[in-house]
Amino acid sequence: MSLDVGELLLESVPFARTLxxxxxxxxxxxxxCRVPDRADLHNHVGGPHAGVLFTLAESASGAAVLSSLGDQLxxxxxxxxxxxxxxRKVASGEVRAEARLLADRDEIVARLxxxxxxxxxxxxEVTNTEGVVVAALTVTWTLRPNRPAG
Known part of the structure; x- marks a missing residue:
């Protein structure tokens, strides 16, 4: 199975498309992943709103999870x-998020x-165009087993 994670997320999470x-x-x-600089996404100090930073980072974390565990869907x-x-800092301009899974894929699948x-x-980590970290997140994920049909 070939999974285009970015396309899947943009299809299944309309808010990611909105941003x-x-x-x-x-x-x-x-x-x-990144969010281009747009005035309609700015806060009161002229940079990307905190909600934009959070959504960007959470989307990156989901993409990291799917890139490793998408075959378990x-x-x-x-x-x-x-x-x-x-x-950490006031963001300005385009922002970029880099996410990495902190657990071993084989251990996650073994638990499942x-x-x-x-x-x-x-x-x-979310960075500005100069590469300065403006926000850092830890997102905790779980894999909820599908319920049997019936």
């Missing part, structure tokens, strides 16, 4: 359960195989 998120690179538990649904965000509901983290 204009661009998925640049998605593979092997990592994802890089027939039996489990990935769900973000918690997220912590640290806003054992009937458990695996829980794991994804780290995300």
């Amino acid at each position: 204009g998120i661009v998925f640049e690179s998605v593979a092997d538990g990592r994802a890089i 027939s039996r489990a649904v990935p769900l973000a359960t918690t997220a912590t965000i640290e806003y 195989d054992a009937g458990d509901r695996p829980v794991f983290d994804v780290a995300v």
Whole structure:
């Protein structure tokens, strides 16, 4: 199965399309995406709104999860359960998020195989055009096993 993670996310999460998120690179538990600078997404200080930064980062984390575990979609649904965000600097211009899965894929699948509901983290850094980290997140995900039909 070939899975275009960016396309899947843009189809299934309309808000990501609304923000204009661009998925640049998605593979092997990592994802890089960006939001172009748009005045309609700005806050009161002229940069991307905190909600834009959060949504960009959460989308990147989901892409990282799907890039590693997308082959498990027939039996489990990935769900973000918690997220912590640290806003470090005022963002301006285009922002970019880089996410990486912090757990071992084989361990996650083994827990799912054992009937458990695996829980794991994804780290995300959001940077401005100069590469300065403006926000950092940890998003906790789980794979909820699909319920049997019937």
